[in-house]
Amino acid sequence: MSTKVTINRLATGVPGLDEVLGGGLPEFSFNLIAGPPGCGKTTLAHQMMFALATPERPALFFTVLGEPPLKMLRYQQQFDFFDSDAINQSIRYINLADDTLAGDLDEVLRRIVSEVETHSPGLVFVDSFRSVVLASQTQNNPNNNLPQFVQQLGMLMTTWQATTFLIGEYFSETDANPIFTVADGLIWLRQSVQRNSMVRKMEIMKMRGQPTLPGLHTFRIAASGIKVFAPAPLNPVEAPLEFPIRRLQTGVPQLDDMLGGGLPRGYSLLVAGPSGSGKSILAATFLAEGARNGETGVIAVFEQRPNHSQNATLTGLIQSGQVGLVDSRAPDLSIDEIVQLLLSEITRLGATRVVIDSLSGFELALAPTFREDFRESLSRMVTALTSLGVSVLLTSELEDRYTDLRFSPYGTAFLTDAIIVQRYIEVQSRLLRIMAVVKVRASAHSDELRLYSIDDNGLQIGGRLPDQEGLLGGRPTRRRVDHDDA
Amino acid sequence: MSTLREEGRQIVASLAHRAGSNADRASIAQAIVSTLQEMDAALMPIIGQQGVVALYRRSLHLCASTHPRLAGTYDGLQAGMDLNALKSVLLEQSEADALFFGEALLTTFYGLLTTLIGPSLTARLLRGVWEPSLSDTSSQEHSP
Numbered sequence: 215m216s217t218k219v220t221i222n223r224l225a226t227g228v229p230g231l232d233e234v235l236g237g238g239l240p241e242f243s244f245n246l247i248a249g250p251p252g253c254g255k256t257t258l259a260h261q262m263m264f265a266l267a268t269p270e271r272p273a274l275f276f277t278v279l280g281e282p283p284l285k286m287l288r289y290q291q292q293f294d295f296f297d298s299d300a301i302n303q304s305i306r307y308i309n310l311a312d313d314t315l316a317g318d319l320d321e322v323l324r325r326i327v328s329e330v331e332t333h334s335p336g337l338v339f340v341d342s343f344r345s346v347v348l349a350s351q352t353q354n355n356p357n358n359n360l361p362q363f364v365q366q367l368g369m370l371m372t373t374w375q376a377t378t379f380l381i382g383e384y385f386s387e388t389d390a391n392p393i394f395t396v397a398d399g400l401i402w403l404r405q406s407v408q409r410n411s412m413v414r415k416m417e418i419m420k421m422r423g424q425p426t427l428p429g430l431h432t433f434r435i436a437a438s439g440i441k442v443f444a445p446a447p448l449n450p451v452e453a454p455l456e457f458p459i460r461r462l463q464t465g466v467p468q469l470d471d472m473l474g475g476g477l478p479r480g481y482s483l484l485v486a487g488p489s490g491s492g493k494s495i496l497a498a499t500f501l502a503e504g505a506r507n508g509e510t511g512v513i514a515v516f517e518q519r520p521n522h523s524q525n526a527t528l529t530g531l532i533q534s535g536q537v538g539l540v541d542s543r544a545p546d547l548s549i550d551e552i553v554q555l556l557l558s559e560i561t562r563l564g565a566t567r568v569v570i571d572s573l574s575g576f577e578l579a580l581a582p583t584f585r586e587d588f589r590e591s592l593s594r595m596v597t598a599l600t601s602l603g604v605s606v607l608l609t610s611e612l613e614d615r616y617t618d619l620r621f622s623p624y625g626t627a628f629l630t631d632a633i634i635v636q637r638y639i640e641v642q643s644r645l646l647r648i649m650a651v652v653k654v655r656a657s658a659h660s661d662e663l664r665l666y667s668i669d670d671n672g673l674q675i676g677g678r679l680p681d682q683e684g685l686l687g688g689r690p691t692r693r694r695v696d697h698d699d700a
Numbered sequence: 701m702s703t704l705r706e707e708g709r710q711i712v713a714s715l716a717h718r719a720g721s722n723a724d725r726a727s728i729a730q731a732i733v734s735t736l737q738e739m740d741a742a743l744m745p746i747i748g749q750q751g752v753v754a755l756y757r758r759s760l761h762l763c764a765s766t767h768p769r770l771a772g773t774y775d776g777l778q779a780g781m782d783l784n785a786l787k788s789v790l791l792e793q794s795e796a797d798a799l800f801f802g803e804a805l806l807t808t809f810y811g812l813l814t815t816l817i818g819p820s821l822t823a824r825l826l827r828g829v830w831e832p833s834l835s836d837t838s839s840q841e842h843s844p
Contacts (some may be wrong), residue, residue, distance in 0.1 A: 282748075284747045302825065
């Protein structure tokens with residue numbers, strides 16, 4: 215009878231980190247938190263320590279030659295997670311500066327081991343481990359015993375059932391470093407600077423025995439501490455399309471007809487058109503129609519002055535709580551942060567209709583470092599939202615280009631299930647608007663170019679212009695009656 | 701700052717308690733020095749020897765500038781945290797002066813630490829020093 219060892223996973227207390235780690239932190243693991251100065255290593259360590267330390271599972275925090283402990287205590291107190299009552303109870307700080315200055319790694323190891331034996335901690339932190347390494351290298355003996363030291367430390371800490379974190383300043387992950395080899399977990403923190411925008415990113419380069427989420431994950435440091443934006447979990451089994459397709463009414467009856475009876479539920483709809491063509495009005499109507507049927511919605515606005523661009527209907531819906539507003543004007547947003555804001559609002563309200571107004575503003579709100587991957591980001595957002603079963607309406611600013619027929623400036627038209635295009639045309643010295651349904655996946659839809667106008671009641675869809683042709687060129691001409699055909 | 705005044709009263713009371721009633725110079729000096737030793741023992745493991753020395757030197761300096769009559773005493777204490785030197789300086793004072801100096805020094809030390817790491821953490825770290833009656837927990841807290 216053999217059973218596998220069960221590794222307990224500790225909840226780190228850092229929002230989003232457990233997801234990124236693949237289900238929490240393995241108990242008794244030996245980890246390295248690495249990164250350049252100022253990237254949040256000490257803060258991350260403290261936040262986990264205050265969340266995890268209990269009188270039964272106390273923490274030892276060894277301060278070496280890094281940040282002076284007095285200052286560390288001063289600054290870490292600014293975070294909400296810092297609890298003075300835990301100090302000298304479940305959390306104990308131990309200063310090893312003098313031992314490290316001597317440069318004798320054996321002595322440092324002896325001190326750490328003796329403290330660990332005295333207090334029997336469940337958690338051990340060494341900050342900064344880099345200075346231990348540097349001190350050992352200044353010895354006259356160039357053959358420093360660092361690999362042996364790290365190996366012994368790792369073995370001893372695990373044997374003493376302590377989950378251990380070494381905190382160190384490292385600039386390059388490609389350095390051949392014995393610590394990287396011995397460590398069970400490598401949490402790498404980075405600050406990515408592009409122009410005058412800064413984005414904090416975290417990467418789990420290694421976590422033995424864990425299905426970690428690969429890649430760089432953005433995080434923020436706020437008064438509450440670190441918050442990691444883990445990518446939204448994707449539902450691997452998407453619900454199959456139901457037949458007959460259940461459809462949502464958009465609030466514009468003629469448009470529902472053009473869509474083949476409304477927007478199929480769970481679809482994403484791109485509304486592309488030039489400035490002033492009524493995209494936001496259509497979006498508001500879409501949400502209002504939902505509210506009229508007892509549904510709730512969420513709108514994400516990415517405009518500089520959201521209060522000014524909102525129409526009265528939408529403001530009313532937001533005030534009555536039928537529509538949740540995601541209006542993050544935090545600088546340097548990442549896609550995962552936005553998706554998380556949207557998802558939490560959707561969950562809170564049980565929303566079924568979501569509006570992103572607009573993709574152009576959304577692109578501007580993203581940190582420059584993410585703009586190169588805008589298409590991928592958009593694809594992930596649309597997938598994350600539609601996999602929840604909500605119906606999404608995205609608006610997209612479309613420059614009038616009469617020479618070609620384009621639906622979105624990002625080459626993103628294929629991402630959405632349905633597309634509506636709006637255009638200006640010139641007829642008899644007047645600027646008229648036309649609209650067409652370009653695509654509704656797996657559904658019949660109208661192929662008409664219909665005139666429409668905007669009044670106090672929203673979009674009013676009119677008829678076709680059968681006697682005009684070349685509408686998409688913007689300057690239609692009266693169709694000439696061919697006498698030969700007669 | 702009212703809590704700090706409260707701590708000040710505790711420090712004064714604790715010092716008087718240590719020195720005993722009708723204290724002579726020797727027991728006053730011993731009470732001050734032993735209090736500092738306990739503060740050192742409580743703080744040194746956390747902020748390191750140099751951290752404690754720096755706090756002590758700064759406290760002496762602040763005391764001397766707040767109370768000009770202590771300036772002479774301060775001048776007698778050069779560099780480092782030599783508690784024997786402090787003791788011999790205290791022994792040269794009258795009982796009242798030595799007690800005043802001790803109270804000022806300890807209160808200033810406490811206040812200085814408060815400005816750096818806040819009142820609750822300061823109280824937390826030095827609790828054992830002012831509460832000798834809780835000797836069980838304090839002895840534990842002083843182990844390095």
